[in-house]
Amino acid sequence: xxxxxxxxxxxxxxxxxxxxxxxxxxxxxxxxxxxxxxxxxxxxxxxxxxxxxxxxxxxxxxxxxxxxxxxxxxxxxxxxxxxxxxxxxxxxxxxxxxxxxxxxxxxxxxxxxxxxxxxxxxxxxxxxxxxxxxxxxxxxxxxxxxxxxxxxxxxxxxxxxxxxxxxxxxxxxxxxxxxxxxxxxxxxxxxxxxxxxxxxxxxxxxxxxxxxxxxxxxxxxxxxxxxxxxxxxxxxxxxxxxxxxxxxxxxxxxxxxxxxxxxxxxxxxxxxxxxxxxxxxxxxxxxxxxxxxxxxxxxxxxxxxxxxxxxxxxxxxxxxxxxxxxxxxxx
Amino acid sequence: xxxxxxxxxxxxxxxxxxxxxxxxxxxxxxxxxxxxxxxxxxxxxxxxxxxxxxxxxxxxxxxxxxxxxxxxxxxxxxxxxxxxxxxxxxxxxxxxxxxxxxxxxxxxxxxxxxxxxxxxxxxxxxxxxxxxxxxxxxxxxxxxxxxxxxxxxxxxxxxxxxxxxxxxxxxxxxxxxxxxxxxxxxxxxxxxxxxxxxxxxxxxxxxxxxxxxxxxxxxxxxxxxxxxxxxxxxxxxxxxxxxxxxxxxxxxxxxxxxxxxxxxxxxxxxxxxxxxxxxxxxxxxxxxxxxxxxxxxxxxxxxxxxxxxxxxxxxxxxxxxxxxxxxxxxx
Numbered sequence: 154x155x156x157x158x159x160x161x162x163x164x165x166x167x168x169x170x171x172x173x174x175x176x177x178x179x180x181x182x183x184x185x186x187x188x189x190x191x192x193x194x195x196x197x198x199x200x201x202x203x204x205x206x207x208x209x210x211x212x213x214x215x216x217x218x219x220x221x222x223x224x225x226x227x228x229x230x231x232x233x234x235x236x237x238x239x240x241x242x243x244x245x246x247x248x249x250x251x252x253x254x255x256x257x258x259x260x261x262x263x264x265x266x267x268x269x270x271x272x273x274x275x276x277x278x279x280x281x282x283x284x285x286x287x288x289x290x291x292x293x294x295x296x297x298x299x300x301x302x303x304x305x306x307x308x309x310x311x312x313x314x315x316x317x318x319x320x321x322x323x324x325x326x327x328x329x330x331x332x333x334x335x336x337x338x339x340x341x342x343x344x345x346x347x348x349x350x351x352x353x354x355x356x357x358x359x360x361x362x363x364x365x366x367x368x369x370x371x372x373x374x375x376x377x378x379x380x381x382x383x384x385x386x387x388x389x390x391x392x393x394x395x396x397x398x399x400x401x402x403x404x405x406x407x408x409x410x411x412x413x414x415x416x417x418x419x420x421x422x423x424x425x426x427x428x429x430x431x432x433x434x435x436x437x438x439x440x441x442x443x444x445x446x447x448x449x450x451x452x453x454x455x456x457x458x459x460x461x462x463x464x465x466x467x468x469x470x471x472x473x474x475x476x477x478x479x480x481x482x483x484x
Numbered sequence: 485x486x487x488x489x490x491x492x493x494x495x496x497x498x499x500x501x502x503x504x505x506x507x508x509x510x511x512x513x514x515x516x517x518x519x520x521x522x523x524x525x526x527x528x529x530x531x532x533x534x535x536x537x538x539x540x541x542x543x544x545x546x547x548x549x550x551x552x553x554x555x556x557x558x559x560x561x562x563x564x565x566x567x568x569x570x571x572x573x574x575x576x577x578x579x580x581x582x583x584x585x586x587x588x589x590x591x592x593x594x595x596x597x598x599x600x601x602x603x604x605x606x607x608x609x610x611x612x613x614x615x616x617x618x619x620x621x622x623x624x625x626x627x628x629x630x631x632x633x634x635x636x637x638x639x640x641x642x643x644x645x646x647x648x649x650x651x652x653x654x655x656x657x658x659x660x661x662x663x664x665x666x667x668x669x670x671x672x673x674x675x676x677x678x679x680x681x682x683x684x685x686x687x688x689x690x691x692x693x694x695x696x697x698x699x700x701x702x703x704x705x706x707x708x709x710x711x712x713x714x715x716x717x718x719x720x721x722x723x724x725x726x727x728x729x730x731x732x733x734x735x736x737x738x739x740x741x742x743x744x745x746x747x748x749x750x751x752x753x754x755x756x757x758x759x760x761x762x763x764x765x766x767x768x769x770x771x772x773x774x775x776x777x778x779x780x781x782x783x784x785x786x787x788x789x790x791x792x793x794x795x796x797x798x799x800x801x802x803x804x805x806x807x808x809x810x811x812x813x814x815x
Contacts, residue, residue, distance in 0.1 A: 189646075278635075291625075301618075313520050
């Protein structure tokens with residue numbers, strides 16, 4: 154889970170209890186009568202890290218309801234949607250690790266490394282299928298429809314990103330479109346649904362969705378920055394993967410767009426040689442890393458500007474805190 | 485499409501027209517505002533071959549309604565479920581080709597060969613996601629729930645099959661459980677839903693589901709036989725893949741279980757050496773191929789025994805014809 158801070162203790166305790174319930178729903182859904190399936194799913198549970206998406210579903214419900222912030226507004230539907238969102242996210246992690254040939258995730262070996270790409274492909278499919286099945290148990294076709302649209306968009310984002318591998322001319326607008334589709338849309342809908350299931354009106358659910366979209370985009374920017382400049386020991390997963398896979402991220406795009414042709418040539422050579430340390434040094438020096446950090450900070454500010462549309466209270470305060478934590482993290 | 489035969493002409497024409505409508509729904513669902521996505525989906529359309537699953541959805545509706553067999557009983561829900569079933573099937577083909585490292589499908593190169601494994605993984609995900617999204621447009625949570633269960637089961641079948649790669653002690657019961665889960669369950673539910681959407685009663689929908697389960701199991705047995713003994717030119721896809729991937733199928737299981745230890749040792753060596761021609765010869769000689777063919781024929785007889793529970797008419801006759809065609813095919 155994200156570091157929630159002692160100052161938020163009562164609501165942090167409330168959330169932690171609800172997240173435990175979400176984890177139970179998650180595990181019960183994946184339980185199979187086949188041991189071969191259960192072994193793989195047990196490994197997956199170690200992937201559960203920040204629980205950002207479930208946290209935002211629950212917190213959006215609490216924030217939309219305002220005071221008293223005692224959790225009475227959170228229904229079983231909230232818990233189920235939270236588990237579905239985490240399951241969709243897990244599926245993308247498992248398939249991303251196949252795409253990236255990643256070896257480490259949450260300080261452990263990835264499924265593709267332990268059991269091979271084939272098992273990772275099928276396990277990701279099993280997670281997607283179970284996410285939709287679990288979503289269907291809610292019995293509300295509009296939620297199925299909304300989450301189906303989200304996963305369509307998510308896959309489109311991944312396909313466009315693949316298409317732009319080794320495209321050294323990738324521009325900022327296309328990059329932002331990719332990360333909005335592959336990361337931010339799901340987070341935006343988590344916030345929207347959390348509010349809608351707490352009977353929030355349209356103004357509030359729209360504000361929540363915009364909050365999630367901006368926060369989700371900043372989250373991915375920060376992930377991309379950590380992939381470039383982070384410490385693998387602290388982050389807990391393989392780094393430098395974007396460069397290895399020819400994926401240009403914002404600092405690189407900024408750098409290539411702002412430097413002279415000599416430096417551009419030098420940077421392109423470092424990219425072609427997959428020289429992460431060399432590239433990182435130049436991006437630091439040119440200020441491209443700082444500019445990408447500033448872009449993430451601006452998105453977080455944008456997210457926080459949505460919050461006054463929600464009733465004041467500890468849940469709204471916590472959302473502000475989480476927004477800051479998204480870019481103040483080194484893991 | 486399966487060869488339907490001139491004798492069934494009026495209903496074959498009716499079905500062909502409805503399958504065109506299913507194809508339109510299928511294509512419209514996958515259309516994206518992104519060209520990178522559309523290019524991949526256009527390739528996928530060349531995969532549409534027998535249209536067995538959509539055919540069975542429609543035909544089960546027609547058969548449950550009896551005479552007059554004019555198609556009036558077929559609703560938009562039938563067409564949508566038919567497109568969803570084909571999309572789920574396509575997703576499994578695309579991911580299977582990644583798992584099997586297959587190079588050819590429907591006489592063309594596979595997605596994994598043309599655009600790489602990564603694009604194939606993501607395209608399969610896009611198909612699964614769109615299948616669920618399309619299913620949600622029907623607005624009936626019970627259909628989402630049923631198809632979600634089917635895809636859970638399908639993935640479990642694939643995971644168990646993976647687990648048993650290179651398990652030369654695989655027994656017949658486990659093999660049958662795998663193919664029921666990965667192939668027959670979806671076909672059974674296609675038949676069940678086709679009938680249910682035509683307001684068939686429980687006796688008929690259960691008969692239809694059992695028909696589909698037995699037919700689907702026979703279909704996979706025949707596929708496995710063709711992989712072993714077929715002509716790649718006629719079948720139109722890479723063959724010998726089961727052997728290459730260490731997947732034991734029924735003829736091999738029968739052979740290993742029935743011969744003496746000397747011949748067993750010889751056969752195991754041929755399997756280890758991936759010697760398809762040598763293995764095929766021994767399985768022909770020992771009668772193991774014939775025994776597997778007989779098992780498929782027995783399943784088709786079992787399927788046909790369900791048909792008297794449905795009203796007489798051309799749709800029921802056509803179901804009998806299709807059941808026979810499933811094992812009388814060389815492609």
